């Protein structure tokens with residue numbers, strides 16, 4: 001009976017309930033999107049493998065390492081496989097088409113990154129073509145590239161125009177894998193540089209080192225840096241996770257701001273729901289007094305008010321959660337270069353529900369306390 | 385005091401005052417009287433004389449400053465809030481001037497409401513509720529919401545709700561105050577029948593001398609004093 005009353009109460013004033021639900025829906029939608037932005041930000045870190053190390057120049061990522069380090073790295077105890085590459089920084093037609101592009105040693109690279117899935121035929125075609133390149137599915141989709149197309153990049157770090165032939169399109173093993181990357185052969189770039197600017201040949205931007213077991217990662221990293229201590233180019237080796245976090249550090253402040261805004265939204269909607277509940281409870285004070293007169297207790301009144309608050313809030317929450325998916329999808333389509341991985345996570349949905357429950361309960365506390373403490377005789381007088 | 389019936393309500397030296405900021409407003413002064421089992425009492429008096437206050441004290445929804453109120457064999461002035469709530473649920477039926485039905489519940493659900501505090505099964509509850517509605521001739525309006533009923537009909541639903549738990553006393557605060565003459569007569573007739581045929585003890589506050597005439601006993605309150613020459617209605 002209490003449930004019957006609270007459900008019917010929730011829809012007694014359709015306009016007010018509707019507007020409140022709309023408010024909650026929009027708030028949960030905004031909250032969900034902001035949380036998704038935050039997790040998109042960290043997606044790179046999450047996806048990073050703990051058994052991969054990144055070795056770079058100790059002074060700065062912009063200084064290279066000699067290619068000769070490759071053999072020495074292989075000999076470090078615990079190292080299983082070594083790949084390498086350079087940030088190429090090429091521009092496709094116009095700067096606004098930005099996407100990350102690298103030259104890498106493809107055989108070892110794709111062995112180290114099994115999360116980038118290529119068919120054996122594509123892999124073979126890439127290795128067979130010096131000018132071959134590989135693009136992620138989202139990237140290829142964005143520009144309408146097909147296997148066999150010639151793609152021309154204008155070099156920034158490496159001057160000139162560079163023609164590549166698309167030999168394969170990779171897709172991610174799961175939704176957290178970035179599908180906007182572009183890879184081609186390190187050898188092609190290096191040979192070209194040898195002819196044009198010989199002093200810049202045989203240089204590597206980063207080595208990717210696969211360790212035999214994840215628990216060896218720290219030890220191996222220390223051992224690598226020790227090997228190159230006091231050499232011409234000292235190294236800094238980190239787990240890939242730490243490396244990616246370093247990249248993110250600069251935008252940490254922005255992430256914090258987004259976090260803050262997401263909670264501010266919840267506080268605002270809390271005020272809105274609290275106001276609605278205060279109004280509805282004031283209207284129902286006569287009903288509650290009658291129920292108390294008949295012998296119902298404070299607990300029953302609390303169930304009625306908390307229940308009504310939860311019904312309204314959870315409907316808004318559910319609608320907001322449902323809407324988050326198509327809106328996030330539209331977002332990810334347009335923002336693919338900023339957020340290569342833009343998925344609504346289960347954690348975000350849990351946070352939606354948790355936030356809604358907190359909002360509903362906080363909004364119900366004061367009205368409940370008031371309705372319970374008002375003397376019956378006074379509550380009844382208000383009716384007349 | 386009406387003879388053969390012993391007192392079901394015994395009120396002794398009852399005082400009540402309200403406090404408004406620093407001001408104390410005395411409302412009831414040394415009220416002492418008995419209500420016999422099966423009595424139909426009309427409590428009259430000018431506006432502000434303390435009728436509602438007295439009725440609320442007897443019904444256990446307000447607390448006196450001093451004095452005792454015994455109903456049946458319980459001195460309700462000694463009960464805690466929670467005990468009072470339980471006591472009201474089984475011993476008092478309420479009828480108000482503005483009916484005070486729960487607007488989101490159908491007639492039959494309103495009548496059933498107090499039964500949720502008893503141990504009755506779902507089937508028993510609806511059976512009792514339907515019977516109570518039958519007694520007030522409203523079976524055909526069972527599934528209507530209060531807003532779909534006339535004032536008189538709403539008050540009849542309220543009477544059904546008041547009697548469904550078979551309480552020790554029925555209290556009514558100006559039950560016809562908001563009704564037209566015809567509906568008022570109907571309600572009063574119904575209360576008279578409850579008293580005569582089913583032996584219900586009824587305490588009714590009213591302004592209306594015609595309503596008071598239906599009662600068997602009248603008492604007058606004036607500025608918080610009980611007028612002792614209570615009139616005995618000739619039957």
Ligand SMILES: Nc1ncnc2c1ncn2[C@@H]1O[C@H](COP(=O)(O)OP(=O)(O)OP(=O)(O)O)[C@@H](O)[C@H]1O
Pocket residue numbers: 378402403404409411429430431432433434435436437438
């Ligand atoms: N909560 C309260 N606080 C202060 N004074 C109150 C309160 N309730 C009632 N009073 C005062 O107590 C007095 C008696 O009130 P009560 O409602 O019992 O009168 P009544 O006889 O029922 O009047 P009416 O016929 O108009 O209903 C009035 O003067 C009223 O103003």
Ligand SMILES: [Mg+2]
Pocket residue numbers: 435436437557
């Ligand atoms: Mg009154």
